[in-house]
Each structure stands twice: as structure tokens, then as C-alpha cells.
Amino acid sequence: MRSRVIGCCLGGLLLGGSVASVWAGNSAGPVVKQTTAPFVTDANGSLQMEVDRAISRGVKWLEAQQKDNGAWSDPQHPALSALALLALERAGASGPAPNPAVLESGYAFLRSRAKPDGGIYSEGLSNYNTALCVLALLRHNDAQDELLLRNAQGFLSQQQARNMIRPELNGGIGYGPTGVSPKRQHPDLDNTLVSLEALRACQQMALAREQPQSQTLDWQAAIAFVSRCQNTTANNPVSSEVGGFVYYPGFSNAGEIELPGGGKALRSSGTMSYAGLLSFIYADLPKDDVRVVAALEWLKQHFTLDENPGLGRQGLFYYFHLMAKALCASGVSQITVDGRSIPWARELALRLINQQDGSGLWLNDTGRWMEKDPVLVTSYALLTLELLRERL
Numbered sequence: 001m002r003s004r005v006i007g008c009c010l011g012g013l014l015l016g017g018s019v020a021s022v023w024a025g026n027s028a029g030p031v032v033k034q035t036t037a038p039f040v041t042d043a044n045g046s047l048q049m050e051v052d053r054a055i056s057r058g059v060k061w062l063e064a065q066q067k068d069n070g071a072w073s074d075p076q077h078p079a080l081s082a083l084a085l086l087a088l089e090r091a092g093a094s095g096p097a098p099n100p101a102v103l104e105s106g107y108a109f110l111r112s113r114a115k116p117d118g119g120i121y122s123e124g125l126s127n128y129n130t131a132l133c134v135l136a137l138l139r140h141n142d143a144q145d146e147l148l149l150r151n152a153q154g155f156l157s158q159q160q161a162r163n164m165i166r167p168e169l170n171g172g173i174g175y176g177p178t179g180v181s182p183k184r185q186h187p188d189l190d191n192t193l194v195s196l197e198a199l200r201a202c203q204q205m206a207l208a209r210e211q212p213q214s215q216t217l218d219w220q221a222a223i224a225f226v227s228r229c230q231n232t233t234a235n236n237p238v239s240s241e242v243g244g245f246v247y248y249p250g251f252s253n254a255g256e257i258e259l260p261g262g263g264k265a266l267r268s269s270g271t272m273s274y275a276g277l278l279s280f281i282y283a284d285l286p287k288d289d290v291r292v293v294a295a296l297e298w299l300k301q302h303f304t305l306d307e308n309p310g311l312g313r314q315g316l317f318y319y320f321h322l323m324a325k326a327l328c329a330s331g332v333s334q335i336t337v338d339g340r341s342i343p344w345a346r347e348l349a350l351r352l353i354n355q356q357d358g359s360g361l362w363l364n365d366t367g368r369w370m371e372k373d374p375v376l377v378t379s380y381a382l383l384t385l386e387l388l389r390e391r392l
Contacts, residue, residue, distance in 0.1 A: 047346060047349060047350070047392050048389060048392045050349075050353055051349055051353065051385050051388065051389045051392065052094075052095060052389070054352070054353050054356050054385060055091050055095060055382060055385050055386060055389070056091075056095060056096065057356065057360035058087075058091075058356065058360050058361070058362070058378055058381065058382045058385075059087070059088060059091045059095075059096075059098060059382065060360055061359055061360030061361050061378065062084055062087060062088060062360075062361075062375070062378055062379065062382065063088065063098060063099055063102050065084075065374075065375055066084075066102055066105065066106065069109055070105035070106050070107075070108050070109030070112075071106075071109045072084040072106070072375045073373055073375040073376065074373075075109075075122065076122045076123055076124075077122065077125065077129060078109065078110055078113045078120060078121060078122060078129050078132075078133055079125070079128055079129040079131075079132040079133065080373070080375055080376055080379075081106055081109055081110060081136075082110060082129075082132040082133045082135065082136035083132060083136075083375075083376065083379035083380070083383070084106065084375060084379050085103065085106045085107065085110070085136045085139070085140070086132075086135060086136050086139055086379070086383060087378075087379045087382035087383050087386070088102065088103060088106075089103070089136075089139050089140065090139075090382070090383060090386040090387075091382060091386055093386070094386070094389060094390070103140070107136070107137065107140055107142070107145075110133045110136060110137060111137075111145070111148065113129075113133070114148050114151070114152075117155055118130075118151035118152055118153075118154050118155030118158075119152065119155045119176070120133035120134070120148075120152055121133075121176070124175070124176075125175045125176060126155075126175070126176030126177070127155075127156065127159045127173055127174065127175055127176035127191055127194075127195060128175055128176070128191055128194060130152050130155055130156055130176070130198075131156060131191075131194040131195050131197070131198040132194060132198075133152070134149060134152045134153070134156070134198040134201065134202065135194075135197065135198050135201055137149060137152075138198075138201050138202065138205055141205075149202065149205075152198075153198075153199060153202045153216065154216060156173070156195050156198055156199055156217075157199065157216035157217045158216075159173045159174070159176055159177075159195065160172070160173055160195075160217060160218060160221065160222065161173065161174070161186075161187045161225075162221075164186075164187075166186075166249075166250075168225075168228050168249040168250070169186055169187050169225070169248065169249065170221060170224075170225065171187070171218065171220075171221030171222050171223075171224050171225035172186075172187025172188065172189070172191075172192045172222070172225035172226075172248065173187050173191050173192045173195040173222075174186050174187045174188055174191050175188075175191055176191075186248060187225060187248060188247050188248040189226065189229045189245060189246070189247055189248060189272050189275050189276060189279070190247070190271075190272070190275055192222065192225060192226060192279060193275040193278055193279050193282075196217075196222060196279055196282040196283060197278070197282055199216075199217055200282045219283050219284075222279075222283055223280070223283045223285065225249075226245075226276055226279045226280060226283070227291055228249045229245045229246055229247070229248060229249060229272070229276055230243070230244070230245050230276055230291060230294070230295065231243065231244050231245070231246065231265075231266065231268050232294075236265045236266060237259065237265060238257055238259070238265050240301075241257065241265065241266070241267060241268045241298075242294065242298070243268075243273075243294035243295055243296075243297050243298030243299075244268020244269070244272070244273040244276075244295070244298040244299075244302070245268055245269070245272040245273045245275065245276035245295070246266045246267075246268060246269070246272055247269075247272055250266075251266070252266040252267050252268070252269060252272070252310075253269060253272070253310075253311065253314075254266075254267040254268065254269035254272075254309075254310030254311055255267055255310075267310050268298060268302075268309070268310060269308065269309060269310035269311050270299075270302065270304075270307075270308045270309035270310060270311065270319045270323075271308055271311070271315050271318055271319045271322055273295060273298055273299055273302075273309075274299065274319070274322035274323055274325070274326040275322060276295055277292065277295040277296065277299065277326045277330070278322065278325060278326045278329065280292050280295065281326070281329050281330070287330075296330060296332070299323075299326070299327075300332075300335050300336070303335045303337055303342070303344065305320075305347060305348060305351050311368075312366070313364060313365065313366040314366050314368035314369065314371075315368060315369045315371060316364055316366070316371065317362065317364055317371055317377045317380040317381055317384075318369065318371070318380055320348060320351075320352065320380065320381070320384050321380045321383055321384045323344075323348065324345070324348060324384045324387045324388055325387065327344060327345075328345075328387060328391060332344070333345070333391075345388050345391045345392065346392060348384070348388060349385060349388045349389075349392060352381050352384060352385055352388075353385075355381075356381070360378075361374045361377075361378045362374070362377045362378045362380070362381040363377050363378075364377055
């Protein structure tokens, strides 16, 4: 019989119930303590019931989308199936259990994508796919996957950049070398985030099982890379950008800002700023570290549910997903906007409920980063609601 193990997963910072991260400042690798931290925003429970109903409808729709081979959406990207499995498993933690046959078929598909090099992927994007598959398999917690997960952990650690021609890229992790065009063979903040999350989850599993931890990643180098993705007063004179993050040093998907005196500066974006904060949390930076403080300040100043700051509706549901994870992990319950205190978890839950389609799915009307794929977007929405549910 499988047991539930408290550790990191994509559906929330941790596998367990209502928790918050406590920074412990361990340079050898991250260590997490758990504290109960509910965000009470709906005393009569009506919103929680609506969230439960939305989750139930989304789960039913998602289960019906599984292919005969156990995959969801495009089988060439097993990360899409991993996200669906995480959403289904996480839903079962507080509601009706998902169909066991659906789960077992899905995990069998992930296992079928394991490669001799330790990665879990089909063709390209080997690091990204491996990281998300690791998170899903860890959540499933089946003894038969132990060797596969150890090999995948080694694969992810080996992707950390070293001795790059551009030294500012050292310490980060990119899409992976397999099937990637030369232009994309560089580290970026998003791939670094999912890798840190997966590797931290592996450490949490080892701690829970009282097994030796494999110290295969240079965490200090990873922190240095993430730090170089953050706009500071030294590299960006625009005060409204300081504290936010870009995709990788020297490039932002949100573009550039024209400076009044000439020249340009990189614009911070919402998704990457939450990714930067989460990366610092996974790497166990102290909560009072100036980089963490600056990241939280930027995110509070740019808080909105109408768009992904700097990117409009591009990547909107991924933005919601990272927002929920980062703010919950940071213990933020209220955000002040124009003098008004906003219970962000309640507002985000309401926004997602209102955006659900009658059939149970979610969809972005803007297709950047595959967000016209209803499986991907529904998985993001479910994972977000499942995390918010515990804080309503």
C-alpha cells in the first residue's frame, strides 16, 4: 500500500495539508519545517463549497481526456501528463479519490518514457519533462519507482550549467541538451525553478524515509544564477522594475523599457518574479534576505488578477499557479492595493471559478506557452484551486 509522504510537489509547496514554509538557512541544501497557516477568508464555508464543486467538475473533465496509452494531450511532452496526474492526486487529498485505473495508466505512461540517461522524456525539453515527471511520481509514492527517481535526480543535477562562455549563466538549468536547438541551449529561470522544486522534493522524500540525502546540486551556484535574473538598482535604473525577475540574465520575455535619458532596461514579468521568489524558497534563502524582501515587495506592488504583469494574458494561468504557490509559501494572506487590503486567495479562487467552462475545463484565449491546450490550463487551474482551498 502506498503511503502519503510530506514533501514538495507542484500542486502546492508541500504534499501535505495546510502548511507554510519556514526558512532555515541551510547552505547544504533546503530543509523545511511545517506550520499550520490557514487563511480564513470565508467563515461560512460557501466559497469552499464552490471551490469543491469546481474541482470536482474539472477532475471529471480531466479524467475523460486520458488517451488509450495513459497519456494526456501531446504524448511527446510527458510533462503534460505529469501535471494532469498531480492535479488528480491532489484533488483526492480533500475530495473524492480519482479513478485508480486512470492514475495507474498515467503513471505507467510516465515510466515508459524513462531513458538510459536517467531522464524521463520523449524527445526534446528533456529537463523540463523530467522535472515534472519526478514531481508526479514522488506524489504517487510507489516503491517500484525508487531507482527511476534516483536516476532522474542524477539527470537533473547534471543539467546544471558549468563553465559557460557567458559566466553569468553558470549555476542555472535549461531545457536540456536532448533535441534542443542551439539557440535554446542555455539556462533560464523557469527550468531552474522546476528543477529546484523536483530536487528539493527528492530531498524531502529521503528525509521522510530517513535515507541519506544525495548532495548532487551546487545550491549556492543555483542561488547565484537566480540572483542574476533579478532586477536590481545596479543593473536596472527603473525603480518599478527593481526586485522583479527576467527569464535569464540579459533577456526578458516581457521585453525592454526605454530609458528617459536613452538606452534600455529589461522589464520584469509576473511569472518570472514568482518563479524567482519560489526558487529562493526552495534554495532556503533566509526570509529576511534582501533579495527575498525585494522580490516580495515587487510582487505586492504589481499584484493583479487581470493580467500577467509585463505579458498581458500570455501565460496567465501559469502566473496564477505560481502566485498561489509563492504567496502561500511566504505566508502572505493580505495584499494592499491603493489602500485596500485584498484577501488574494479568496479573490483568486473567485476568479478561477468564474472562468471555468460549463463542461468543467479552463482555457486561455491567448495561446502563448501552450495555454490554448485545455489539458494544460485545466491542470494549472485545478492545482491552484486545490492549494487555495486549504486557505479559505
